[in-house]
Amino acid sequence: MSHITRVETIEDVQALMATRNYICDRALATAVFLALGLEKPLFLEGEAGVGKTEVAKVLAAGLGRRLIRLQCYEGLDAAAALYEWNYSKQLLRLKSHEACGQGEAPDIFTEEFLIRRPLLEAIRSEAEDEHVVLLIDELDRSDEEFEAFLLEVLSDFTVSIPEIGTLRAKSTPVVVLTSNRTREIHDALKRRCLFHWIDYPSPDKEYEIVMAKTPGVSQRLAREICRLMADIRRLDFLKKPGVAETLDWARALILLNRESLDPDTVKETLGCIFKYQEDLNRFRTEGGGLVKAACAQAVDF
Secondary structure, rough: OOOOOOOOOOOHHHHHHHHHOOOOOHHHHHHHHHHHOOOOOOEEEOOOOOOOHHHHHHHHHOOOOEEEEOOOOOOOOOHOEEEEEEHHHHHHHHHHHHOOOOOOOOOOOOOEEEEEHHHHHHOOOOOOOOOEEEEEEEEHHHOHHHHHHHHHHHHOEEEOOOOOOEEOOOOOOEEEEEEOOOOHHHHHHOOOOOEOOOOOOOOHHHHHHHHHHHOOHHHHHHHHHHHHHHHHHOOOOOOOOOOHHHHHHHHHHHHHOOOOOOOOOOOOOOHHHOHHHHHHHHHHHHHHHHHHHHHHHHHOO
């Protein structure tokens, strides 16, 4: 696929996303456009599986930039996110210097001896004109201490290394942060970003997504799937299915050669939709009417 090197309008953003089959509404396209134009990080929040991570992937592919991903988790620290010293390389340099009988010991605390982790790699990309997309994924899984560490990086795209000093970005990366809102992110970090909430899609939008992302799906089946998913999300399940589950289910039904939904097929494939036994049991008890309604309304969707 070709790359879109210049993004001059909101419509350009929508066109870029569409080249990778990402159905992007104008509100999200506006947030992306402003983040690119203002060179500010974009903070995307929403339920799991609604397409937050995909935004960064599509941007990288559409702009022809390298994607660097930092997957957050509990206990993530600066060493894992930023850099570590390559002790083996340092020791080898010292031994080599000693074996040659040279005088003053070499400086082994330079960038040459750093093992770059995602944040440093995004800031110190090798080529001056190499632009990257930095994805800081599921920030809410990390600790508050890691958030504080990110403030310096996202404020000026600089990092401080005691043995070297301050390293500045050679080119400003496009930064996308995501959160499933399992905890609140501190205001100080949010202030450095543009914010956008990605909600569950409407049935119409989800139908477009399914048709774009799952070749071979029938229009009737896609309508029934999206109608049922919309009804399911109105109920209080432990984990409401996202777009990711919708697409997984659509692909599974295609693999089973289904052209439309029926109660038996839904029952046999619930593992594509729900990830908790409690949700499965509740749907088996209460979901029969939802399936019938989705199939009956699909024709007029």
